[in-house]
Amino acid sequence: MNAAEGIDIKCVGLTKTFRDFWMRPRVRAVENVDLEVRRGQIYGLLGPNGSGKSTTIKMLLGLLAPTSGRIAVLGRRPRDVASKRHLGYLPEESYLYRFLSARETLDFYGRLFRLPRAVRAERTDRLLEMVGLEAVEHRPVGEFSKGMQRRVGLAQALINDPQLLILDEPTSGMDPVAARQIKDLIADLGRRGKTVLLCTHQLSDVEDLCDRVAIMFGGRVRAEGTCDDLLVQEALTTIQTDALSEGVLAEIRGVLARHGIDHCDVERPRRRMESLFLEIVERARAEGLQTSGARSGGRVADFLRGDTDAHAVLGEAVVRVAPAQAGDAADDRDGEPCQAVPHAEVDAGLLDSLVKRS
Amino acid sequence: MDVTQVVRNWLSGPHRWKIITAAAAVGAAVVIWAFVRAGWLMAATGLTGVTGMAVACVLGLAAIRALLAGSTGIAGVARAVIDEAVRMRAALVLLVLLVLLIPTLPLVLDHDERLQYRVQFLLAWALGGTGLILSLLTIFLACGSICGDIESSRIHTTLAKPLHRWEYLAGKWLGIVLFNLLLVALAGAGTATFVGVLARTQATDQADRDAVDRQVLTARAAVAPAHDRPEEYEAAIVAAIRQLEQDDPDGFSRNPAAARGRVRSEFAWAWHTITPDMVSTFVFGDLVGAKDAPTVQLQLKPRVNNVDIDLADVRFALWLNGRPWPMVEGVHQEQTLPSLSVSVLDLPTEFIDDTGTLKITFANRNLVPAGETRPTEIQLPPGDGLRLLYRTGGFEGNLLRCLAVMWCKLALVAAAGVAAAAMLGFPTAVLLSLVIYFGALGGGFLRDALGIYNVVAESFLASVLERLRESLDLALQFRFYEAGRMLLGFVTDVTLRVLPAFSDYDAVGSLATGLDVPARAVLTCFATIGLAYPLLLGILGWLVFDRRDLVRPNT
Numbered sequence: 001m002n003a004a005e006g007i008d009i010k011c012v013g014l015t016k017t018f019r020d021f022w023m024r025p026r027v028r029a030v031e032n033v034d035l036e037v038r039r040g041q042i043y044g045l046l047g048p049n050g051s052g053k054s055t056t057i058k059m060l061l062g063l064l065a066p067t068s069g070r071i072a073v074l075g076r077r078p079r080d081v082a083s084k085r086h087l088g089y090l091p092e093e094s095y096l097y098r099f100l101s102a103r104e105t106l107d108f109y110g111r112l113f114r115l116p117r118a119v120r121a122e123r124t125d126r127l128l129e130m131v132g133l134e135a136v137e138h139r140p141v142g143e144f145s146k147g148m149q150r151r152v153g154l155a156q157a158l159i160n161d162p163q164l165l166i167l168d169e170p171t172s173g174m175d176p177v178a179a180r181q182i183k184d185l186i187a188d189l190g191r192r193g194k195t196v197l198l199c200t201h202q203l204s205d206v207e208d209l210c211d212r213v214a215i216m217f218g219g220r221v222r223a224e225g226t227c228d229d230l231l232v233q234e235a236l237t238t239i240q241t242d243a244l245s246e247g248v249l250a251e252i253r254g255v256l257a258r259h260g261i262d263h264c265d266v267e268r269p270r271r272r273m274e275s276l277f278l279e280i281v282e283r284a285r286a287e288g289l290q291t292s293g294a295r296s297g298g299r300v301a302d303f304l305r306g307d308t309d310a311h312a313v314l315g316e317a318v319v320r321v322a323p324a325q326a327g328d329a330a331d332d333r334d335g336e337p338c339q340a341v342p343h344a345e346v347d348a349g350l351l352d353s354l355v356k357r358s
Numbered sequence: 359m360d361v362t363q364v365v366r367n368w369l370s371g372p373h374r375w376k377i378i379t380a381a382a383a384v385g386a387a388v389v390i391w392a393f394v395r396a397g398w399l400m401a402a403t404g405l406t407g408v409t410g411m412a413v414a415c416v417l418g419l420a421a422i423r424a425l426l427a428g429s430t431g432i433a434g435v436a437r438a439v440i441d442e443a444v445r446m447r448a449a450l451v452l453l454v455l456l457v458l459l460i461p462t463l464p465l466v467l468d469h470d471e472r473l474q475y476r477v478q479f480l481l482a483w484a485l486g487g488t489g490l491i492l493s494l495l496t497i498f499l500a501c502g503s504i505c506g507d508i509e510s511s512r513i514h515t516t517l518a519k520p521l522h523r524w525e526y527l528a529g530k531w532l533g534i535v536l537f538n539l540l541l542v543a544l545a546g547a548g549t550a551t552f553v554g555v556l557a558r559t560q561a562t563d564q565a566d567r568d569a570v571d572r573q574v575l576t577a578r579a580a581v582a583p584a585h586d587r588p589e590e591y592e593a594a595i596v597a598a599i600r601q602l603e604q605d606d607p608d609g610f611s612r613n614p615a616a617a618r619g620r621v622r623s624e625f626a627w628a629w630h631t632i633t634p635d636m637v638s639t640f641v642f643g644d645l646v647g648a649k650d651a652p653t654v655q656l657q658l659k660p661r662v663n664n665v666d667i668d669l670a671d672v673r674f675a676l677w678l679n680g681r682p683w684p685m686v687e688g689v690h691q692e693q694t695l696p697s698l699s700v701s702v703l704d705l706p707t708e709f710i711d712d713t714g715t716l717k718i719t720f721a722n723r724n725l726v727p728a729g730e731t732r733p734t735e736i737q738l739p740p741g742d743g744l745r746l747l748y749r750t751g752g753f754e755g756n757l758l759r760c761l762a763v764m765w766c767k768l769a770l771v772a773a774a775g776v777a778a779a780a781m782l783g784f785p786t787a788v789l790l791s792l793v794i795y796f797g798a799l800g801g802g803f804l805r806d807a808l809g810i811y812n813v814v815a816e817s818f819l820a821s822v823l824e825r826l827r828e829s830l831d832l833a834l835q836f837r838f839y840e841a842g843r844m845l846l847g848f849v850t851d852v853t854l855r856v857l858p859a860f861s862d863y864d865a866v867g868s869l870a871t872g873l874d875v876p877a878r879a880v881l882t883c884f885a886t887i888g889l890a891y892p893l894l895l896g897i898l899g900w901l902v903f904d905r906r907d908l909v910r911p912n913t
Contacts, residue, residue: 018907055909061518063908081520089518095511097438099445111434112519117427156515 007072008164008195009037009060014069016055016219029055031219033069037197037212039163042190044206045199047216053199054092056216057168060197061089074164085113088162092169092199094149098142102133102152105141106159113160120159126301127155132178146173154182161303165189168199176277183209189304204274240269379416383409400465403555407461411548415453418540419444425536431521435529436536443499443537452495456541459491460484460548464556473561474569480553481574482870488545489764489866492538493771497791500534500775505784513908524900527776531896534772539765546761550754573702577756577874578655578747579647583640585629586717595625626740632674632722634733639719640744645707646714648748653704654716655747661697662724662734672697672736677719678709692723700742707748716746750874759875763865766880766888770858771795773892777899780906794857801854802861822848858887 016030030052037043047053058064059071062078076083096105103124110120128134131151136144141152150173157165167186171179179202186196186209198210206213207227214224244252249266256264386409393402419440426437444450463484467476504527507513517526557575561567585591599621603610610617632638648654660672671694676683682690683705695701710716724733738744774794778787825848832841863883865875 018910058514058909061514063514063517065905065907081522084518084520087518089515091511091514091518093511095513095515097442097512099442100438104441108434108438109515109519111429111437112431112516112521114429114431114520116429120429153515 006039007036008039008041008074009035009043009197010070010072011035011056011060012070014056014059014071015067016052016059016064017067029219030059030066033216033219033221035214035221037195039195040190040193041211042186042196042198042209044210044213045197045216046201046203046206046213048201051216052219053216054168055219057166057197057199060166061087085160086163088157088160088165090150090153090157090165090167090170092172094141094146094153094173096141096149096152096156099140101138101140102128102144102155103137105152106155109156110159115160123159123161123301123303126303127158130301130304131155147175147178150174151178158301158304162194164195164197166197166199169201170198171200171202171205176274177281179205180274180278185304192304204272243268376416376420379413383413403552404461404465407548407551408457410551411457411460411544414544414547415457415540418543422536422540426533431519431525432529432532435516435521435526436533439499439503439530439533440537442503443534446499446502452491452498453541456488456491456545457548459487460545460552464552467556472566472569473557473559474566474574477553477557477570477574478870480556481549482866484549484552485545485760485764485866485869488542488549489767492541492545492764492768493795495541496534496538496768496771497775497788497795499537500530500772501779501784501787501791503530503534504776504779505782505787508908509784511909517908523904524896527780527896527900527903531769531772531776531892534776535765535769538768538772542761542765542768546757550757569702572749572872573655574870574872575753576749576872577751577753578872579750579874579876580657581642581644581746581748582741583642583718583744583746586639586641591625591629595622598625623740627737630738630740630744632720632736632738634722634724634735637719637721639717642716642718642746644714645710645716645746645748647750649707649710649714651707651749654707654710656703656705656718657700657742657745657747658695658703658738659698659700659743660695661737661739661743671695673723673725674736675721675723676703677717677721678705679711679715679717680719681709683709702747705746718746747873756869756875759877759880760865760869762880763863763875763883766883767798767860767863769888770798770891770895773895773899777895780899780903797853797857798860800861801857802859804850804854821851825851858891860887863887 011033014030014033014035015028017025018027018029020026033052033056035056045053045056055064059066060073060078062080062084071078074083074086097108100108106124106127107120110123115123125134128137131154133148133151133155136148141149144152150170154170157167165186170182170186174182183205186198189196190209190211196209198206200206210227212224212226214221216222244266253264256262386405390402390405390409393399393405422440423437426433426440463480464476467479507516513526517523553575557570561570599618602617602621629638645654660674662672673692673694675690675692684691693703705716705718720736720738722733722736724736726733771791771794775787775791778790778794781787782790825844829841829844829848832838832844863879867873868875
């Protein structure tokens with residue numbers, strides 16, 4: 001298994017059985033799981049509590065030894081320290097040192113990546129601004145709310161500009177505004193060619209973001225494939241129009257009946273609660289109302305933006321959006337399910353000469 | 359921005375502790391000035407000490423953080439441990455105890471007691487108390503830090519980074535060791551300061567003043583005597599052992615090493631006993647270095663072996679390398695010393711010959727007690743009862759070496775805590791660490807005490823094999839209780855031999871009695887207790903930790 005083949009995570013026959021002190025098998029948390037996550041994919045791992053998602057992730061991180069099976073992360077064994085240089089991990093709970101401030105926390109994890117002092121300092125500044133914690137950067141993390149701790153957790157997962165990002169419940173504890181920003185960030189990272197393994201209970205996040213999904217139950221993968229493969233109902237068709245009068249509706253029913261189609265449900269579509277919430281918050285901000293604690297996050301840190309930054313700097317003449325994949329998930333506010341994430345093609349030669357790398 | 363906001367920003371910023379400490383120091387300075395004006399000098403001294411130690415602590419922490427500014431995993435983990443140590447409540451309580459202990463000890467001493475004893479008490483209790491407090495702090499910090507990381511799952515986030523598990527353990531150990539370096543330095547500076555203040559107070563008399571300056575606040579090498587006819591002495595011992603083996607073969611074979619030890623001890627006591635009609639000569643060698651000073655000290659703790667008059671004065675005459683001493687107006691003077699008390703005689707170094715040897719001959723000149731027909735014997739017990747001491751350096755250097763030994767012992771305790779926490783949960787890890795610590799603390803005493811009863815062969819390996827053989831014999835005879843006792847003795851013996859004995863490096867005891875802590879001993883202590891044992895413990899801990907699943911199942 002080799003990262004050069006474009007596979008960032010590969011599991012074959014992965015099994016984990018927990019044993020008690022007397023080495024008797026106690027819990028079979030993961031059973032014969034095969035997983036393959038390609039470079040640049042956003043891969044969703046779903047399942048109810050106790051389905052084996054977190055255990056699988058812990059094995060990918062080398063925190064647990066598998067009972068049987070093989071794992072390769074970025075072409076190396078999970079316990080190989082070199083594989084972790086390009087890996088970022090956000091755990092399901094914010095496992096942080098309560099006595100360290102937000103700044104000290106990022107500095108600590110930055111050291112573990114051997115980042116030089118100046119780079120650490122700069123990235124810490126950018127990340128704190130990105131997650132909206134620059135005003136409370138010197139406060140101990142133990143005094144933060146859960147959502148603020150999650151933001152610190154996200155920031156530490158990004159301090160090394162990872163190629164592979166493993167996110168376990170990234171939006172847990174976040175308000176909808178912050179959750180939206182995180183989803184936009186994940187989508188942005190995906191556009192940059194980063195690989196994201198997203199473990200979550202938020203099914204809407206999976207639909208919005210993921211290229212492929214695996215659904216686990218009882219330690220096994222029960223279903224695996226793209227969202228379209230798994231969700232499209234071939235037997236039904238949805239047509240969306242402007243509002244129709246009763247007369248027009250009756251005519252349409254008549255046409256369908258002539259074609260032998262008796263089943264026809266008509267309803268007024270609802271916008272998503274998320275978009276309503278965001279609209280209200282934006283309106284309140286525009287009116288100048290203040291809030292305490294974490295602020296709304298800032299722009300994505302420049303060392304993470306990479307090619308996307310070139311898009312903003314250089315303009316339309318250089319960047320060509322791939323055809324038939326129009327739409328920007330970040331700007332979608334009309335409540336419609338997000339389409340597949342567009343992949344921007346960038347003139348690399350011009351980019352190198354104009355963009356300063358961090 | 360108004361003043362309130364500025365102050366609030368300072369107090370919530372990264373330098374808040376430095377600002378608070380500086381403000382507290384200024385406040386304390388004002389109070390100290392007021393104490394001095396009011397004539398409350400002891401209180402002023404105490405508060406100065408506390409303030410000085412607090413300021414030094416903050417500055418020292420800043421220095422250590424700067425030292426660990428590197429971008430390596432070990433440095434990062436070490437620095438986090440130090441931050442944790444400073445903010446851990448248990449650590450804070452122990453630190454406060456330490457900061458209060460040293461400056462306040464002089465206040466509890468009886469001012470009528472001899473100054474020599476007060477200074478020795480302060481040295482022994484300040485440094486001994488520091489060692490105990492810091493050892494407990496080290497165990498709680500080591501076990502709490504690692505077990506806390508594992509229990510709270512913080513270790514998942516840490517080990518998801520490019521950090522080997524051994525680097526994680528090494529970083530924890532390094533952080534604790536550096537933190538202890540700061541605390542030991544603070545305790546040492548505080549002790550030196552307050553000992554200096556106490557030493558300048560009024561002594562009971564000139565002898566007391568001399569004792570403080572020349573027997574306590576100094577560094578002296580101790581030389582034990584050798585027999586003046588070593589070959590004959592050794593031959594007599596061998597013959598006696600052979601005779602014992604012939605007279606009581608069963609008793610001898612039961613514990614030959616102990617039997618030989620008893621014979622040697624009897625001969626040593628006999629040699630150190632000055633009978634009324636004989637003279638005894640003691641040879642002190644390796645005194646070339648002592649000739650630089652005008653005098654050397656002969657330390658005696660004599661006793662007379664007569665139960666009716668065991669508190670009597672002891673009278674004797676001395677010859678130094680065959681020459682009578684002291685001579686006053688052509689008359690050889692006798693010495694009279696109290697029995698069962700330590701006395702020190704200053705002998706001129708001009709009597710030491712060119713080879714650095716001084717032979718001291720004693721003649722018993724005790725008066726004949728009422729009802730007796732001859733004077734009583736004088737005993738100079740082997741060890742502390744008779745030795746020669748000469749100055750090798752000053753108190754300050756000796757204190758530094760003592761602190762270095764203390765720091766090395768704390769490094770071992772830290773390694774024990776880290777290794778235990780790498781394998782076990784918090785309470786069990788603390789328990790195991792305490793067992794290792796107290797085992798090392800009392801190991802020397804237990805080893806000597808048990809050795810009298812348990813050693814059954816000359817070499818350790820022979821002793822192990824002999825003990826296993828005897829245990830098997832007893833078990834085959836269905837004497838399981840005795841077999842179990844034999845095995846328990848074996849396990850204890852092995853454990854005591856494996857554990858380092860802190861008493862082999864009793865630097866505090868030496869410092870408090872004005873004895874030199876040799877540089878060679880410090881280096882040996884550093885190499886064994888400070889490095890080799892921690893490395894061994896670290897490897898043991900890592901072997902388990904590296905294979906340990908750091909996640910519990912959700913059931």
